[in-house]
Amino acid sequence: MEEGGDGGGGVKVGMLEGFMRTHQSSLKSLFQRKKSPSGRDGDCSPSAVASPKPIPQLSPLANSVVSRCSKILRAPTEDLQHRFDVELPESVKQLLTYARNFLEFCSFQALHQVMKQPDYLSDQEFRQLTFDMMLAWETPSVTSEQENKDVESPKQEVEDEDGWSLFYSSSTNMAVQVDDKKSVGQEAFARIAPVCPAIADAITVHNLFDALTSSSGHRLHFLIYDKYIRTLDKIIKAAKCSLGPSVACLQLAKGEIVLDIDGANPVLPVLKHVGISAWPGKLTLTDCALYFESLGGSEKAIRYDLSEDTKQVIKPELTGPLGARIFDKAIMYKSILVSEPVYFEFPEFKGNARRDYWLGICLEVLRVQQFIRKHNFKGVQRSEILARAILGIFRYRAIRDAFQVFSSQYKTLLIFNLAESLPGGDVVLEALSSRVARISSDALSDAGSVQYIKWPSKLSPVSLIMLEHFGLSLQTGTNMEEETVIVGDFCVGETSPLEIALKQSILNTNRAEAAQATVEQVKVEGIDTNVAVMKELLFPFVRLGWCIQRLASWENPYKSTVFMLLVSYMIISGWIRFILPSILVIMAITMLWRKQFNKGKEPKAVRVTAPPSKNAVEQILTLQEAISQVEALIQAGNIILLKIRAILLALLPQATDTTAMLMVIIAGMMAFVPLKYLTLMVFVESFTREVGWRKESSDRALRRLREWWFRVPAAPVQLVRSDDNKKKKS
Incomplete structure (x- = not known):
């Protein structure tokens, strides 16, 4: 239907208003606002209900995303573009970045509006919208759309049972839905996903993307993304349900949240070892303690507090019957409050993935508590740090349950475990502590749209707010009102200090992994072969001697x-x-000379004459001889x-x-x-x-x-x- 003159536009607006009034009771989308008691937002204004006007600078998919954002924000696209042009600085309105920054401006506000709803992760339209935001971020402008040979093909609008879709309804037929062939890259995912703290965290978002795309060529498809969000939603709801009678005997403190339970199944219990004695039971981890309940016993659950400074140590350990060290399937807990180390064994038929998972989440709780004590965080700041770690554990569980992916040292999804192993992880934690230090309880009420323009002086506890919306309360008295604006970590067209520290740390990690790969390549088997390599490397010094x-x-x-x-x-x-200073200067000059004239050349390999190959028995005899010499x-x-x-x-x-x-x-x-x-x-x-x-x-x-x-x-x-x-x- 083509738009006519002013009269035609008025008829069209009137028809849409009538349609809205007729179908108001059937608008069941999660993102449709209910009428407030004051009547401010009960009905859309004609400009907000009318078909959004396409913006010439944007690609079709970006226009589709902006139009859906305008419906969520109850503001026409013209008003959003006017605000963007007037309120934001010139640095984010350059020709090359205008489309992408405007898309971020609309997307960030829409996502913060959506996150006020308690059950948005369950909504298919929300998952589709966030995925489309990532796709549009990769091709935001018309020129980028033309450069990308994969031109989106419009699909039919997604409608609910009443024939209406908040995101895809448009008389201009501008909405574009992603087909199965479309996929998202890491940069777009890292920019959009952490805006919703439940989906991703800025510190671990790159590792999360790697886990999601481990089998899809480092490109994220919607089916994988959708499965991840649905699994995450189930885990969060299960955590809320676990606060009921199942853990009543633990006598949890107020605001203590259960993160995971293992051993409830009598077939696969958790075995607690002390000395040569062992008890089967159930292990429960909360945000501040470990609880062990013996199966079939009437004893009170034993609590191991992780929040106090009692010189606690958690590490992997070997266990077995009668104190034998046979199976690598346990974690050891030790502190000054226990007279003897306690071992929790996680039996399974093969591998030790079950133990590694529990080792990771227990260390995450222990390290986040150490981080809180180190910086002396109290009140809402302490709760925000805990909420960040809790959401990280939920994401870790979602990846594990949905895809059976287990992270390595540098690829973990747990924030504080990653910072412990990451090169420059202490710098990342310093940036995080600076961000948390700017959080205050009154930031919930005085936040405006300024957070999309520049970094405000006060930030909101976004992770804590997310937990409260999901029904998991860490701290009382932090209730967010309906009109409160969330002040997050991201600003349009700018990079946060946390992202800057993380990018440098990731660069150092890539260098460390590349260096470690070369180490693995040059490792050789056999004592005689290693001796031959050492002789060749020490030959200049041997010759000098x-x-x-x-x-x-x-x-x-x-x-x-x-x-x-x-x-x-x-x-x-x-x-x-x-003599020694001269030798050092000569070596430095030689290294700089080689750097200048050998740039781009492959390094020469050390040529070693391999000794005659030996069978297993000869290798054992050689090893025995070497041990005798030592x-x-x-x-x-x-x-x-x-x-x-x-x-x-x-x-x-x-x-x-x-x-x-x-x-x-x-x-x-x-x-x-x-x-x-x-x-x-x-x-x-x-x-x-x-x-x-x-x-x-x-x-x-x-x-x-x-x-x-x-x-x-x-x-x-x-x-x-x-x-x-x-x-x-x-």
Whole structure:
């Protein structure tokens, strides 16, 4: 239907108003506002109900998203564009970024409006809208749409049972729905998804994207995204239901939220080990403690507080029957409040994924509590930090339950665990603490639209507000009114300090992973092969030592004399102290020269002649021989130390007298003779031992020294065997 003149427009507006009044009771979309008691928002204005006018700078999909945002915000697209042009600074209205920044402006406001509803994750239209926002962010303008060869094809409008859709209804047929072939990239997901704290967090959003796209070529499809949101919604609702009778016996504190429960099934219980005793039971994790309940027992649940500073340690551990260390399926808890470490075993048929999951979430709670104590957060700030960690655990559970994806060290979805392992993670936590420090309880009431333009002085506890909307309350008295505007982490066209710190940390992580990949590539098997590689790497130093040894052997008297005179002159003149700095400067110049002239070239591989291959038995014999050699070296070192102890304790009086006299002579020389002359004496004496006229006397002196050393007895050693039988607990 084409638009006519002013009269036609008025008829069209009137028809739409009548349609709205007729179908008002059937508008069941989650995002349709109900009429307030004052009557302010009960009916849409004609301009808000009329078909949104396309914006020429935007692509068809971006126009579709903006039109849906205008319906959520109850404002026509012309008004939104006017506000964007008037209120935002010129830096975000440049020609190249105008379309994308305007799309962010509309999307951020619409999402914050939608998040006031308690059950928006269950709405299919919300999931479709957020996915379309990401797609539109990638191709926001007409030029970007033309450059992208995948031109969206319009689909039929999605309607509810009453024939009306808030997001897709448009008389201009402008709405574009994504087909199965459309997918979203990481940058768009990282920019849009964290605006809703329940879906993603700015710190872990890149890892979340990697988990969602692990099997789809690093592109996110709607079916995967939709499944993730639906699973997340189920987990949040289950957490709300878990606050009922199932945990009544735990006697939770006010505001304590259950994060997960394991072991309720008698077939796969959690085994608690203390000493050699074990009990099957159920393990419950809340935001501040671990609870263990024995199955079939009438004892009160044992509480292990994670919020207090009691030198607590949680780490993976081996367990087994009767205290044997066999199965790698347990976590160990230790603190100054428990007399003996407690082990929680998570039996499963293969692997240790169940244990790794519980290890991750327990460490996350422990670390978030440590973070709170470190920065002394109280009240709403403390609750915001806890809410952020809780939502992270829910997202971790959703990925685990929906896709069976388990994260690695640098790819975890848990915020504080990631910061612990991430290069520069402490900088990320500092940026997070600065963000939380700007949160105050009165930020809920004085926030306006300014948060889309510049960073406000006060921010809202967005994660805490999300939990309260879902019915999970951490703190009383933080009720958000219907008209409250959420002041989030994102501003249009700008990068937050948290994002800046995270990008630098991710860059360092990529470098660390690339470096680790090269380490894995150069690892070789076999002792003899590793020895061959080490010999090749140490060859320059070995060759230098060999050259010095040849000079000291006086095979070529002319070269040896020149070397001795040169070094002696350097010692006397004091130049010897410049040798090490000169070597360092020469090495630095060489490295910079290689950097300049070898730029872009592949590094030369170290060529190592591999030793003959050996079978398994020969490898074992080689290993046994190497161990025997190491043992012999350790024994020789112990004998030297014991003989020195014997001399110090005067077990052989003659050796003690000789050593004491020699030490007095050396002390006197060091006190009265300049150091350079002492150095010269030591160098000349050691360098001229192989000279013909000194060789016989030097050999005789070394022989007498060895004979004297052999006559020195070793100090006695008494081995005391410890009692390996531990006290058994009943």
